[in-house]
Amino acid sequence: MAESTAWTMTLLASAQGGAGMAESLCFWVLAIGALAGAVGVVISKEIIRTAMCLLATLVAMAGLYFLLGGYFLGAVQLIVYAGGTLVLIVFGVMLTARSPQVSFEPRWFEMAAGAVICAVLLATLLHVVLRTTWPGEAGDVPDATVAAIGQQFLGDYLVPFEAASILLLVVMIGAAFLARPIRRDRRRSRRNV
């Protein structure tokens, strides 16, 4: 038993060099993947390719969360954005597109408006990033976060949580209302009566 504990300790100690390099390698791969995906979203003209580039960005972001130890955030990112929203986008495109290859051809004022918005956003973000004093060292990340998050949701942040759930309920009812079957025969008969 003592031997195995000592072995574990040395294992942990050996994690510094190689694991650190592997970690930075992972970071660079994921960061470049996220940026390349984001550029691809803007550049590509076919809507499905845009969606795939978005997938690359979302998955790489989830990978970055995992790398940072934010497992819950990473998993939720995968479920909600990659597995839910993106699938809905792709699915919607399939249902609504008339030709198999839909392509974007933006007009000049659309491009100009987009460029202005992006420039303002970039300036704001750069301003914030450069002005903030970042903490020098990262703190320890707790391993077990799910229970804590759940207790926060149903404890200190109960009202925002319930408000969000009511919002989602409204959205669901709206969707069901829009998608309801229209029974024309009954309406006509009512009118006739």
Add this chain to the structure above:
Amino acid sequence: MSSIWVPWSDRRKQYTGLRGRIVSCAAAVYRIGGPLLKRFAPVVFFGTVIVAIAAIWLFATLVMPLLHKAGWLFVVRDVIIAVAVLGLVTVLAMYCIWWERKVAGRIQSRLGPMRTGGWHGWSQSLADGIKCITKEDTVPDDADHLLFRLAPYLAFVPPVCAFMALPFGSSWVFRDMDLGLLFLLSLLGLEIIGILVAGWASASKWTLLGAMRQGCQVISYEIPMGMALLVPIMCAGTLRLTAIGDMQSGGWFTWLAFRNPFTFVALFVYFIGSLASCKRAPFDLPEAESELVGGFHTEYSGFRWAVFFFGEYAAMFVVSGITTIVFLGAWHSPLPAEWGMALGKGWLADAARGVIFSGPLWFFYKCTWFIFTHMWLRWTLPRLRIDQVLYACVQVLLPLTMVLLLGNTVWELFNSPAHPAFAGFSTVVGYLMGLVGAVLLGGFLVIAGHGWWNRRRLVGRMTVQALPGA
């Protein structure tokens, strides 16, 4: 002249120079080595196993300290495990495909693959794999080439990544996460993107229809599946898969499926949902052969086509693993694990405990049992229509899971020491549920055994005489 058919044997390409020498060398090696390999196959097999074990031992004693000094131990370990998982998934999928063909054959009064490799065609999948690799890799002209090539990997990678957090035993897990179950669900939810993209990028009506059906089906069944999983999770109080598994170490009656009536029903709801999410019959609409040619993979050939099936079988194993861990006692046998303490100490007692009471073997048995059930259902039930599939999900399973969730909440609220009368009642009901489960399992075994013992009658006398091993 060119219109005259030339036999394939005469069309063989003639190589010259260095290439010719390489080809003749390879042919000579095959001529000499092939029969030798065939003659000494058991020696080669066991020799390979012994060499592999020796190589692992040498690696552990010689290379690992060096790596440890250089600080690369964890990285190398992770790479090795990733490759091992990939190998496990591939071999698993290969043998599941072979097994599925055998089961299908038996159910349809055939023998299934019998020739390749000798004993019951055991290497049929291997031969099929080689065939798939050597086949022409076709891409339709109108297809979106990049996405067409990408799609199989999008469908294959998420289920393989899921093995990273899937525990085979309480310490047999690569990464034991606090949110293991959520992580697995998030990866299984990504698999569908590959199929949607495959259907879209092929630029064919059949593939698109298959992909749309898959999208409808998987998105709708994710909701009852997730909510059915919440029911036992509410009893367990954690998402950590190893913790959920070790809660159920007390034998058959402590398994979460038999905790109360709601978890018992949730097991079946989740099982139906998992059939739908793995696009297994009766929910195999995305690849309905008789309607859509091949569904979403109509345009695929060769290895890309095979990759879809690797992904499907990997997902089947992961889903069966989740069912096993969350509902059916994970890696514990029906006997209480405490009884294993009577075996004493020593490696022999440990091994016996691993085989009899709890260990990865039991997890593997249960998963393969679920996969067998998937196969049995696939070759027995007819395919549903898409409106029936969605009706079953939205109007039957979804309200049912809501009832289960609410009922389980109330049950667990009162199932506490503060309410001794209800807690006692709950215990009795739990044992009753366990008995019902045992009866169901017994019925399953009786029916399966009936089919097995009467298999010769099914196969027919002539076949049995021609193939005595059948």
